[in-house]
Amino acid sequence: MTITVHHLENSRSQRILWMLEELGLPYTVKRYQRNKTTMLAPPELRRIHPLGKSPVIEDEGRVIAETGAIVEYLVERADGRLGAPAHRDDALRYRHFLHYAEGSLMPPLFTKLVLSRVPLLGKVAQKKFQPMVDVHLDYVEGELAGRDWFAGKEFTGADVMMSFPLEAAVARAAATEGRPHIAAWLAKVHARSAYQAALKAGGPYAYA
Missing domain, CATH: 3.40.30.10 (Glutaredoxin)
Structure with missing residues (x-):
């Protein structure tokens, strides 16, 4: 069907x-x-x-x-x-990033978006909030430094889940500056047929 x-x-x-x-x-x-x-x-x-x-x-x-x-x-x-790869460590990473995308990474990004729409106060709050966003982006950069995809060598549903928050981050800030692995990962994603x-x-x- x-x-x-x-x-x-x-x-x-x-x-x-x-x-x-x-x-x-x-x-x-x-x-x-x-x-x-x-x-x-x-x-x-x-x-x-x-x-x-x-x-x-x-x-x-x-x-x-x-x-x-x-x-x-x-x-x-x-x-x-x-889905989850056969190797146990890869499977654990798969499950982690499948849930991390919305459970941990997206909330600070969404909060920053909301703050950006608040006149005057929003700019001050965004600046104070940015370090929390940077912690997540630096973490993701480090994870991608040793792997082609989030779970391991193979593309999985975890990569699909991670696409939206990372695209949102890049759309609203220079999130890939100093983070070449995130930039490379996004380029690979966007090139997929x-x-x-x-x-x-x-x-x-x-x-x-």
């Missing part, structure tokens, strides 16, 4: 389109546009899931929300492809 992706422009759901392209699973896209004033998702998404957020997918009568949960579901749907196909399928994606 074909998976339906309820896709919001300029959002985390771009990763789901990319994951589907990498796995070669059939899907259709239902696009939603943000409110131009509030930048929030439209109320139509609440008809799909009570939270009214994206990404959400529908598959075989199931409605599944949350990016990480969807990635894990798609890995299972594809018989384990792009499945990534390019997902951009065409998804439409506007400001973080890229």
Whole structure:
């Protein structure tokens, strides 16, 4: 059966389109546009899931929300492809970065984004908040210094999950200055044919 992706422009759901392209699973896209004033998702998404957020997918009568949960579901749907590697240490890294992307890295980046929209006070708060962001980016740079991909030698769903926060970081600051491994990783990601196909399928994606 074909998976339906309820896709919001300029959002985390771009990763789901990319994951589907990498796995070669059939899907259709239902696009939603943000409110131009509030930048929030439209109320139509609440008809799909009570939270009214994206990404959400529908598959075989199931409605599944949350990016990480969807990635894990798609890995299972594809018989384990792009999932945890066989080597135990690689598997542990896979699980770590699968959850680290939204659980640890994205919160400070999102907080900084919110602060950037607060007149006057926002600039002062951002400056004080930046060291916390730098700790995370330096950590990621160090992790990529010894590996091609986040889990190890092979590309996995963990790389898909890590794309959004790192693209967001780069879009709003010179995050790759002095961090060549993050820059190289992003270049590899953007060069992947499945990534390019997902951009065409998804439409506007400001973080890229």
